[in-house]
Amino acid sequence: MRQKKDSPLRSDAQRNRERILAVALTELTRSADAPLSRIARKACVGQGTFYRHFPNREALVLEVYRFEIRQVADAAAELLATREPDRALREWMDRLALFAMAKAGLADAIRQAISGLSAPDRPGHAPVSEAAELLLRAGEKAGTIRPGVTHEDFFLAIAGLWQIDPQQDWQPRATRLLDLVMDGLRTGAPGTEK
Secondary structure (H helix, E strand, O other), X not given: OOOOOOOOOOHHXXXXXXXXXXXXXXXXXXXXXOOHHHHHHHXXXXXXXXXXXXXXXXXXXXXXXXXXXXXXXXXXXXXXXXOOHHHHHHHHHHHHHHHHHHHHHHHHXXXXXXXXXXXXXXXXXXXXXXXXXXHHHHHHHHOOOOOOOOHHHXXXXXXXXXXXXXXXXXXXXXXXXXXXXXXXXXXXXXXXOO
């Protein structure tokens, strides 16, 4: 019996799917044309299992992108549950940088996958925008982030991330950039005034 599209996957099927996505992220970041058979082999699943989850390259690439977006977005609430809002925001920015570097490697594969899609079918970044807004509002409420900063302001401020070459030693540069942005977000916050 075939499982309905929206019904939850069995736990073993979910693990297979997540393993395929993790391997696909690595392989497609290295090469947009990575063979699907190699991804299946490295994920330790058979071809049938692979194609049940992802019938073609485009479906796989789009789901890798969506999966990564969800991981970054979900991290915001997880960090807020265990850290002060400004610390949660700064750590989330590091996760966002990792995503940006992986996405840069996936850019060719993503471009190929979405080339034939209409605008409504293209994956969006709304979950990441909502996560940034959640973190900014929590920091504003705690008095550690200046009032009135929107997620649009935030993404404009960190836009330099997408200019960093992921093939170079990008982490020190990203850390400096994000520390500068964080300093700016704290400036004028009521809880940081002395």
